[in-house]
Amino acid sequence: FSQRDAKFLFTATKPEQYKRLSNPEFTFAGRSNVGKSSLISAVLRSQSLVKTSKKPGHTSTLNFFGLTSSTYPESAITVVDMPGYGFRSRDDWGQFIMEYLSTRKELKRVFLLVEAKVGELKTTDLSFLELVEQYNVPTQLLLTKTDKLKRTDLNIVSAKVLRAAMDVAPTAVVPEVICCSYKTKVGVDAIQEAILRASGV
Ligand code: GDP
Incomplete structure (x- = not known):
């Protein structure tokens, strides 16, 4: 996204707030502390943006970011930060989020983050x-x-989580895992490429 600029758009608590956005949308989800904020800020190439929008305790809000470019001054792509799950039950986690997932036509892909060292999908990941x-x-x-x-461990974990995910969601899961690190920035380019490819921009 070298020529693109990311900006924080808004925090949504009801569908009316995001309905007017019609660009291809990409949403990041995963358990709390999985490294989601760090990775989104790397993908958006903005250190401060995601941290600023992060409000602890808000479990049923969606943070929307817009990526603009000279070709698309309005906003070419929408990136959404979904609240981390894992400490609460699915019901608690939100009717709002369920509604978002079930009705959002603009949503091209969800990126589900799993911590490599955890090495497996947890119950909350499987529910998701x-x-x-x-x-x-x-x-x-x-x-x-x-x-x-x-x-070597990474290859094993990667194959293991993909198999487990495809058992639960054979149609939804894209059969390719991207290995990422905020620290080394590995995988950031691959995520950006996946977004561009899936958005058709
Ligand atoms: P979130 O709760 O999912 O948004 O997770 P954060 O992005 O806030 O990260 C949670 C913790 O993991 C923080 O202490 C980060 O410094 C750490 N962390 C995030 N990404 C990485 C990474 O790629 N490598 C390492 N070693 N630590 C990371």
């Missing part, structure tokens, strides 16, 4: 995958904090 399968949302796994693992 059931939802995206049910609502038919293409979903790609991102292994995060891969700087903490050796290459």
